[in-house]
Structure formats: C-alpha cells, structure tokens
Amino acid sequence: MQRTDVNTLGEFGLIEHLTRNFPLQQSSSLKGVGDDAAVMQFGSDCTVVSTDMLVEGIHFDLAYTPLKHLGYKAVSVNVSDIYAMNARPRQITVSLAISNRFSVEALDELYEGIRAACEHYGVDLVGGDTTSSLKGLVISVTAIGQAPETDLVYRNGAQVGDLICITGDLGAAYLGLQLLEREKRIWQENPGVQPDLEEQKYAIGRQLKPEARKDIIEVFRKVDLKPTAMIDISDGLASELFHICRQSKVGALIEESGVPIHPDAQMLALKFKLDPITCALSGGEDYELLFTIKPSDADKIRMLPEIYIAGEIMRAEDGIKLQTKGGNLHELKAQGWTHF
Ligand code: ADP
Ligand code: MG
Secondary structure, eight states: OOOOOGGGTHHHHHHHHHTTTOOOOOTTEEEOTTSSSEEEESSSEEEEEEEEEEEBTTTBOTTTOOHHHHHHHHHHHHHHHHHTTTOEEEEEEEEEEEOTTOOHHHHHHHHHHHHHHHHHHTOEEEEEEEEEOSSSOEEEEEEEEEEEGGGOOOTTOOOTTOEEEESSOOSHHHHHHHHHHHHHHHHHHOTTOOOOOGGGHHHHHHHHSOOOOHHHHHHHHHTTOOOSEEEEOSSOHHHHHHHHHHHHTOEEEEEGGGSOOOHHHHHHHHHTTOOHHHHHHHOOOOOOEEEEEOGGGHHHHHTOTTOEEEEEEEOGGGOEEEEOTTSOEEEOOOOOOOOO
16 A cells, blocks of 8 residues: 655645545535635525634644633634635534543633634534543634625636735734744743733734634625635735635736735844744734735725735736835745644
8 A cells, every 4th residue: 555645745735635536416515625615505595614623732832822712713713714705604613622631610711712702703602512632622613604695705706907905914923923932932941930922912912812804794795895706814825825826717916015014013023033024925824804806896995994905916827926125026935834
C-alpha cells in the first residue's frame, strides 16, 4: 500500500481529494463542498449550513484564552461563514469533546460565551453532541442560516472590472496572537511577572473576541446592493482572494494603500519587526468580509464609512498582484494555513 503524507496535498488539496467522488444526488443540494457554506433548498427560501472545528493546541491555547471568549469565538467564526453567503444565521449546534481536566464550572464559562454570542447574533442553540477526549478540548459548531435564493452570493461570481472591497482593518488579530504568545513565553520563564496587555487592547480583542459582520449584510439590503462574490477573511486576505479568483476564473490587483490596517496593528507590527501589509495579507482570523461589486454599484458604498475599496478584478492571465505604496508590482502567494 502506498502511503502519502497529508502535507503533500495541503488543506484545500486534501478536501478536494477526499470529496472528489461525491457528485450531488439531490436536486435540493444547490451548492456542496467549496464555498463558505453549503446551500439547500426545500421550500421558497434556501438553507445554508457551515461547520467549523476548534481544537485545543491547534486553534486555541487555554493559557491565554478565557473559556468565555472561546465560546463566543466558536460561534462568531461559524456565523461569519453564513454572512459570507449573504444569508442570516438562525440556529447553531455545538459539539464538544472534553477531557476530565474540565470542570462543570469551566464548561459553564464556555457556555456563557456561547450564550452571549447566540444573543448577539440572534441564533438559537438547538443541539449538538458531547463526548470525552483523552486530551484537550475540541469544539465543533454548525451554523444554519437562511436566505432567498436570489440573495445568495458565492465565491465564483467575480467579473473583470469588479471592485474588490473589504469591511474592516486586517492584521490585528494575528498581531494580537503574536503578543499573547510572547507574553506566554515570558510568563513561562518568570511565573512571577504579570503580563501587562492593557496597552494593546485592540489587537488582543481582535484575536480573542472576533465579531462576525452581521451589520454588513443588513447594509447591503438597505442600499440594495448584491456583491458579485464574497468570502469571509479567516485565513488572510491573500488566501481568500485566491479562492475568489480561482472559482471565478479571474485575476486581481490589490493596492497596498487600499488595505485597511488599524494604527495599533501598524505599531505592533513594527515592534515585532513584521511588515504590516504581510500581516494583513497572511495573518488571518480578522473575520471581516471580502467581496466584489460591479463598478456601477460603486456609488452605493462610497457613503459607507466601514467599507474600503482595495483593488480591482483583472483577467485570469494578469495573475493576482499587489501594487505597493512605492508603485512596485508583486505576485501574491496564497499562504493561508499549515495546520498539519
Ligand atoms: P472555511 O475556511 O470557510 O471554513 P474550509 O476551508 O474549512 O472553509 O472548507 C472549504 C470547503 O470544503 C467547505 O465547503 C467545507 O464544507 C468543505 N470541507 C472541509 N472539510 C471537509 C471534509 N472533511 N469533508 C467534506 N467537505 C469538507
Ligand atoms: Mg469561510
């Protein structure tokens, strides 16, 4: 028997490999694997479903992640995928694998965060599963959303000439993580020293308590705008842009000056000797939305304070490029993740 290491395929290659022999059999399955959420239609509206798993030691570190924040984040990252379809989340299920290290009080904290998120996003917790694990905590959340079929926005609808838009600043969540990791190392070496993170509230908040952009899809309805393509920014701008370009069969040009970066993130990047734009392109976990619009819709967003135009969709043969502030053109690389 041949043995192929999963790393040779990467996450997306592995998903494609495993799901290659599953043609959709049901006429109600409008969209299967490959977007932010699957889409099903049984009646007049569509149901969208997305699921995400958070694994202790891979996605979170309880040394610096309060369980309440973790619960909130587990819901946020899932409803974010529903918003990325231009749909509204309605229900979630939560499945847990827990080791005997966790007390009822600890799990109550986790659920306090889940409850706060359910209230904030207006979703109902309707089920899940609970089992034991040998080591560590695993949380899997499934989010179910709803939208009329005509509202749904996929990754594959971007067209040459469309404007590329971002809903908020990028890179801070990654820098918050760098800071928490650094404080953890300092604390491990000198347990007496209390970390002082007060000064970097913004970046740490972006990392520990991300908010999914529920407001944005309401704004779209208010100004009567339907993006041509959309994805949420979980792995970094570059990686998400690659998904849109690959599925829409187009290229893209991003202007460095059009990528929003919070002043606190700029400062932190300098402290860590990192390039702020690299953090925005490859950092991930910002949970903003990346979407494209027809140029004729540009006026609809110009008045909106929280939406930034960062570039333009190009022909596939133009590639995916970044124009730096200095005017140089760089080929973007899809980095995204390496979790295995
Ligand atoms: P996101 O980053 O938006 O959460 P992922 O990269 O996790 O999306 O997943 C990409 C697509 O592949 C989604 O449609 C997801 O449902 C699907 N997918 C991921 N893992 C599996 C798997 N093990 N089996 C089937 N489909 C999967
Ligand atoms: Mg997504």
